[in-house]
Amino acid sequence: MMSRIIVILKYQWPLKVLSVVLAVSLWAYVRENPPIRKQLRMPVTFINRPHNLVVLSTQPEEFEVTVQSQRRSISESGLSNISLVADLSSAHVGQQQVMVEAQGVPDGVEVIFYKRTVTVTLDKLVSDERPVIAELRGLPAEGYRAQAAQVRPNLVTVSGASSRVRSVERVVAVADISGYSATAQLQSPVEARDERNVVIGDLAVQPDKVQVTVPITKLTTQTVLIKPNLSNPPAGYQVTSAQTSPNTVAITGDADKLTRLEYLSTERIDISHLRRQQTFTVNIDFPEGIESMGVGAVSVTVTVQRLPTPEETEPETGPGEPPGTGEEPGPQPETEETEPAPPTPSDADSSSPSPQ
DSSP: OHHHHHHHHHHOHHHHHHHHHHHHHHHHHHHHSOOEEEEEEEEEEEESOOTTEEEEEEESSEEEEEEEESSSOOOHHHHHTOEEEEEOTTOOSEEEEEEEEEESOOTTEEEEESOOEEEEEEEEEEEEEEEEEEEEESOOSTTEEEOOOEEESOEEEEEEEHHHHHTOOEEEEEEEOTTOOSOEEEEEEEEEEOTTSOBOSSOEEESSEEEEEEOEEEOEEEEEEEEEEEOOOOTTEEEEEEEEESOEEEEEEOHHHHHTOOEEEEEEEOOTTOSSEEEEEEEEEOOTTEEESSOSEEEEEEEEEEOOOHHHHSOOOOTTOOOOOSOOOOOOOOOOOOOOOOOOHHHHHHHSOOOO
């Protein structure tokens, strides 16, 4: 057999010439028509993911590949059909390496990978029911006030990776009431937020919108006095003056509450160690539903004075005078003068001269 091949190579010179011609032609063609190459960055699509698992993260998120073809060009439509996929049919909870494949590659096109595996982390898919609170944004029209909002439905279902669902601190429906002068009824989007009040991504919320009803009422205003709220002064002292500056404040709020309000008090002022005079700056104590239209704090100047001791109130006694109550004797009652009684008949007889 070997000898036959040697004979062919030695004596079949036409075949030799043809081989050389073909080789030179192929070399010339390749030299004149080099392969077309394009660099692409493409995301990875996961297929066959178990229904009870969810993808937490992928690394890298995009792959860099080279698309190569011997044709004179690669059409954009042909490139758009190419996708990178990772099969998760054998995946489990936690981090793992998964092989990446190219799909939808046109004929005559080759996809060259620089990295063939993706690091993917999966977690268990869970659902939890959470209450919804309303978050109001903006201000109603001037002279109006927003009351407590009502949310319907007030419970939604949050679904996603178990670690993400556990980090949900609150579920919020955002309602913008800017410029409203009557009750607002809004379809508000729902957001799941963490303890830092940051929206958590990769979570599904059902329903994703709720109705938020915000009653808007007209405000009533009036001006009331401000009274200082003082503690007891030190023992042996009394408050002689407590002046508030300013002594009135303009307030607004519910009409029913305003009609029952006679004055506002300050926060408690401790004067248990005060000996003379001191000025305190304190906040006004506003009841729920009442707001200030001006100041929120006032200055209170408190003056105290020492009470006199019993010795200081007792008058001095003169020399030789016995101590007493210090009271001068009052006027003595006058005695009435009485006329002599008329003589009796026996007395008259005894006093008259006897007859001769």
